Amino acid sequence: xxxxxxxxxxxxxxxxxxxxxxxxxxxxxxxxxxxxxxxxxxxxxxxxxxxxxxxxxxxxxxxxxxxxxxxxxxxxxxxxxxxxxxxxxxxxxxxxxxxxxxxxxxxxxxxxxxxxxxxxxxxxxxxxxxxxxxxxxxxxxxxxxxxxxxxxxxxxxxxxxxxxxxxxxxxxxxxxxxxxxxxxxxxxxxxxxxxxxxxxxxxxxxxxxxxxxxxxxxxxxxxxxxxxxxxxxxxxxxxxxxxxxxxxxxxxxxxxxxxxxxxxxxxxxxxxxxxxxxxxxxxxxxxxxxxxxxxxxxxxxxxxxxxxxxxxxxxxxxxxxxxxxxxxxxxxxxxxxxxxxxxxxxxxxxxxxxxxxxxxxxxxxxxxxxxxxxxxxxxxxxxxxxxxxxxxxxxxx
Numbered sequence: 001x002x003x004x005x006x007x008x009x010x011x012x013x014x015x016x017x018x019x020x021x022x023x024x025x026x027x028x029x030x031x032x033x034x035x036x037x038x039x040x041x042x043x044x045x046x047x048x049x050x051x052x053x054x055x056x057x058x059x060x061x062x063x064x065x066x067x068x069x070x071x072x073x074x075x076x077x078x079x080x081x082x083x084x085x086x087x088x089x090x091x092x093x094x095x096x097x098x099x100x101x102x103x104x105x106x107x108x109x110x111x112x113x114x115x116x117x118x119x120x121x122x123x124x125x126x127x128x129x130x131x132x133x134x135x136x137x138x139x140x141x142x143x144x145x146x147x148x149x150x151x152x153x154x155x156x157x158x159x160x161x162x163x164x165x166x167x168x169x170x171x172x173x174x175x176x177x178x179x180x181x182x183x184x185x186x187x188x189x190x191x192x193x194x195x196x197x198x199x200x201x202x203x204x205x206x207x208x209x210x211x212x213x214x215x216x217x218x219x220x221x222x223x224x225x226x227x228x229x230x231x232x233x234x235x236x237x238x239x240x241x242x243x244x245x246x247x248x249x250x251x252x253x254x255x256x257x258x259x260x261x262x263x264x265x266x267x268x269x270x271x272x273x274x275x276x277x278x279x280x281x282x283x284x285x286x287x288x289x290x291x292x293x294x295x296x297x298x299x300x301x302x303x304x305x306x307x308x309x310x311x312x313x314x315x316x317x318x319x320x321x322x323x324x325x326x327x328x329x330x331x332x333x334x335x336x337x338x339x340x341x342x343x344x345x346x347x348x349x350x351x352x353x354x355x356x357x358x359x360x361x362x363x364x365x366x367x368x369x370x371x372x373x374x375x376x377x378x379x380x381x382x383x384x385x386x387x388x389x390x391x392x393x394x395x396x397x
Contacts, residue, residue, distance in 0.1 A: 010023065013382065132181030
C-alpha cells in the first residue's frame, strides 16, 4: 500500500469518527508482535504496561503467543488494579514506597496473587518489613542493579539503582538475608541507554557514531555485570525465579545472555516514532492519532485543531509528535504541535481541505493514551472495536 493509499485507507475507515481520535492498526500490531518474538528468539517477553495503558490491549498481547507472559507495571496502584482484573505474574518495574499501597499489595499476595516488588536499597526493605509484619505476608522482591556506563567525563545511562558494583550488591544481599518477610525471586538489570536511545537519527551523523560506540561498551558492561550479579545472588538465594533484562531497543543483544531468562518489551508493540531511529530493527507504526484541519491560512499551510501531545523526558525537538500522513507533511518549525492548534505544512499530491484528517505519531508509546478515553481498533479495512485506555477507565497513575 502506497502512502497515498494508506492515507485514503484510514480516512475511509474512520469516516464519521469525531476528532481527535487515536487508532491502532491491528494488522500492523500483529506484525510488530511477530517481529519482537523473532528478535527475542527463545526468550520469553514480559510486557511493559506503561507503554500500553489499556487492559484490553494488554490481554490481546498476552493471548497472542505463549512466549509473551507476565507484565511489568509502573505504579503500585496500577498493579493492584490489573491484579484485581485477573492479570497474573506482575513485576513492579519501580519501587513502591507508599505504605497504604504496600499494605494492599500484601493483601493481594495473601489471596494468592503474584506481585513482585522492585528493591535496591535498605530503605525499601525496611518499609516492606514494617508493612509485612502488620499484614502478615511474605513479599516477593526483585533486586534492581545499575547498568549505566559511568566514566570520568560522562554518565551514559539513567539514574536508577544505587547498586553499581559487586561490593554494593553483596552488602545489599546481607540486608536481604535479615528480612524474614521478603523472598528474593528475581534480579533486574535494565540497560536503558541501549534499549531506549536511538542511534540512527536523521541529521545526527557524528552523534550517531558516538552513541553506537557507547552502546557497544554498554552491552559488554551489561553482560558482565548481569552475569556477575546472577552468580552472586544465586549463591545466596538458589531459588531465584527470573532474571529480567532489556527493552525494545536492546532485544538482540539481551537475548544472547544465558543469565537472562526474560526480556521486557513495551514500546515495540505500538512503535512510536522514537523507535524509527535504530539501525538494527524495523517496526510498523501501529498506533496513530488523527487531528482535523479547521483552517487554511495560506497556501500549503493546514491548521488543525489541538494535537500538541509532546513526549516526556529531556526537552528536545525529537520529543514532538511526527506527522506521518499524508506523506511529506510536517509541523511548522515556529509553532510545532500546539495546545489548541497545530499548523501543518504540505505541498504534496493529496488535495487537502477543511474537515480532512492529518495523522500523527507520538514520540513515545503509552503516553498518547493519556489524551484519549479509547483507541479505535482497525482490522482488514474496518473498525473492529474500541479499547478503553487507563484514562477512559478513570485511572490515573
